[in-house]
Amino acid sequence: MDRFLVQRLGFALLLFVALVVVVPILFVLGVIVVEGSMAITWEFLSAMPSDGMKGGGIFPTIVGTFLLMLGTAMASIPVGVGGAIYLAEYARDTWLTRAIRLAIVNLAGIPSVVYGLFGLGLFVLFLQFGTSILAGALTLAIMTIPIIISTTEEALRAVPTEFRTIIASLGGTRWQGIRGVVLPQALPGIITGIILGLLRAAGETAPILFTVAAFYLPRLPHSPFDPTMALPYHLYVISTQVPGMPLRIQHGTALVLLTLVLSMNVTATVIRSYFRRRRQW
Amino acid sequence: MDKGVIVTNRGGISGRRWTEVPIEATIRVLGFSTIGFVLLIFLFLLREGLPIFYEVPTGNLFGTRWYPTFELFGTLPLLLGSILVTVTAILIALPLGVATAVFVRELAPDWVREILKPMIEVLAGIPSVVLGFFGMHFVAPLIRNIFGAPTGLTVFTGALILAYMALPTIISVAEDALDTVPKSYRDAGLAMGATQWQTIWKVVVPAARSGILMAVMLGMGRAIGETMAVMMVTGNAARLPLTFDSLFRPARTMTATIAAEMGEVAQGSTHYHALFGIGIILFVLTFLINLTAASAIFRKQRRGGLR
Numbered sequence: 001m002d003r004f005l006v007q008r009l010g011f012a013l014l015l016f017v018a019l020v021v022v023v024p025i026l027f028v029l030g031v032i033v034v035e036g037s038m039a040i041t042w043e044f045l046s047a048m049p050s051d052g053m054k055g056g057g058i059f060p061t062i063v064g065t066f067l068l069m070l071g072t073a074m075a076s077i078p079v080g081v082g083g084a085i086y087l088a089e090y091a092r093d094t095w096l097t098r099a100i101r102l103a104i105v106n107l108a109g110i111p112s113v114v115y116g117l118f119g120l121g122l123f124v125l126f127l128q129f130g131t132s133i134l135a136g137a138l139t140l141a142i143m144t145i146p147i148i149i150s151t152t153e154e155a156l157r158a159v160p161t162e163f164r165t166i167i168a169s170l171g172g173t174r175w176q177g178i179r180g181v182v183l184p185q186a187l188p189g190i191i192t193g194i195i196l197g198l199l200r201a202a203g204e205t206a207p208i209l210f211t212v213a214a215f216y217l218p219r220l221p222h223s224p225f226d227p228t229m230a231l232p233y234h235l236y237v238i239s240t241q242v243p244g245m246p247l248r249i250q251h252g253t254a255l256v257l258l259t260l261v262l263s264m265n266v267t268a269t270v271i272r273s274y275f276r277r278r279r280q281w
Numbered sequence: 282m283d284k285g286v287i288v289t290n291r292g293g294i295s296g297r298r299w300t301e302v303p304i305e306a307t308i309r310v311l312g313f314s315t316i317g318f319v320l321l322i323f324l325f326l327l328r329e330g331l332p333i334f335y336e337v338p339t340g341n342l343f344g345t346r347w348y349p350t351f352e353l354f355g356t357l358p359l360l361l362g363s364i365l366v367t368v369t370a371i372l373i374a375l376p377l378g379v380a381t382a383v384f385v386r387e388l389a390p391d392w393v394r395e396i397l398k399p400m401i402e403v404l405a406g407i408p409s410v411v412l413g414f415f416g417m418h419f420v421a422p423l424i425r426n427i428f429g430a431p432t433g434l435t436v437f438t439g440a441l442i443l444a445y446m447a448l449p450t451i452i453s454v455a456e457d458a459l460d461t462v463p464k465s466y467r468d469a470g471l472a473m474g475a476t477q478w479q480t481i482w483k484v485v486v487p488a489a490r491s492g493i494l495m496a497v498m499l500g501m502g503r504a505i506g507e508t509m510a511v512m513m514v515t516g517n518a519a520r521l522p523l524t525f526d527s528l529f530r531p532a533r534t535m536t537a538t539i540a541a542e543m544g545e546v547a548q549g550s551t552h553y554h555a556l557f558g559i560g561i562i563l564f565v566l567t568f569l570i571n572l573t574a575a576s577a578i579f580r581k582q583r584r585g586g587l588r
Binding site: 010142173233258 | 298301304305307308309311312313314315316318319321322325326328329376377378380381383384385388389397399400401402403404406407408409410411412413414415417418419445448452476477478479499502503505506507508509513536539540543544548556557560563564567568570571572574575
């Protein structure tokens, strides 16, 4: 066969494969948006669930997810950013540094359900936090830290070395340079990384299964030691554990979760591209 | 104020004030914390999981039946279930992923790339429970109608969903791998009279194979650890998937077993230790997979001279 004909057929095949990859994504989004939007009312978003979750709204699950994200952010941002500063600004290329990098790769690869086991073993049982927002947020935080470290380190390394040299030549200390120049310059990249880490935490179900999630708790939590409902776990519960659950509510919950996560995704992308264009170095 | 000047390895000269000593010490500790987390996780898995190995005879643990209520803790069906789902998923995702990466990197005009890449990022961002939900309501009925599987909740359904979850990882890592192939390779191929198609498959892709291998490893790590979507669409029957039709029958993975059963066991019971034991297996498996992927990175750095 003519090799140019082969090439043309081959390229057509590649285009077809790319469509096979992309079209189902559009289909998933389309179906959930169309079916879900019929369930979304003010009451659905702001009311307590009632009638064994078959009626009412999903307000406590939304609040629960926000509280978990808040706790995750408070625990993971200082550790993640600090760790990244160490790797980008202080660490030398020793076997210890390589061990840290290996640890980060492995933390990022540990299955989410194993994080759940760990959280159960350490926070819930050993430290006796009970199934609580605190235990769940700390579990999610450890899962988020490797994401924040890698993205923050990348943002710090993108700041030119000359900036540090200039601070040093002006008599500034290394930390003054980091705090005064490097961190502010890298901030958009760091924020993008934090959002990407938190959005992963917001959508995860397995780590909160045994550490925080309440099956059905139609009230708001009072303290960090309270359990709470959460959006992803709620979607799992109502789509598999409750017989006769109205489809409308399932679709609505899926849409709320998807909207939350994708809006964070879009925010991160916008911040990244906006500052990348504005950057002058 | 004391400002001792020290020479650093980054090529600059910088001092340190005594007030900064605690700050820098904290940063150092935070830098090492990740090693601590990995050790802590492993330690707690061992602490809660190791007892199973003296509570239950080894023959039982590696037996073929998982019926915790009857004190049968055979992990073989779960292990094989995980392997079958993961391997099937990778067999689906690998050709799709590599072809898409080639398309995006070598062929697509800029405007197509600007659409494709965000779409793939969106796919990476969809929570697994949402994909599981979608799989239950839209993919499972499809599988039931096409292949006649009673519920549509089968290994194949799970593998299909997993393949799409692994795709963003595979595509982006494979794309990076194609990116590192120097332009001179492509020019040389074309100058020899090969078509662009021949150059891609005979020169560029083979040159990027270690990166593509890494993409497969990372995708596999993602797939074997995936929990919610798999639990929702594979049917969760702990049977040995050894028969020929296993692909279109339910199976149960290690991750799904932990997630489904941990909520109902008493702390400190044999069943509880058994689930942590599965956690140890998962931890070690993903550790090995990631170690292999990481060593591929080191290999790539070593033959950097090729660029």
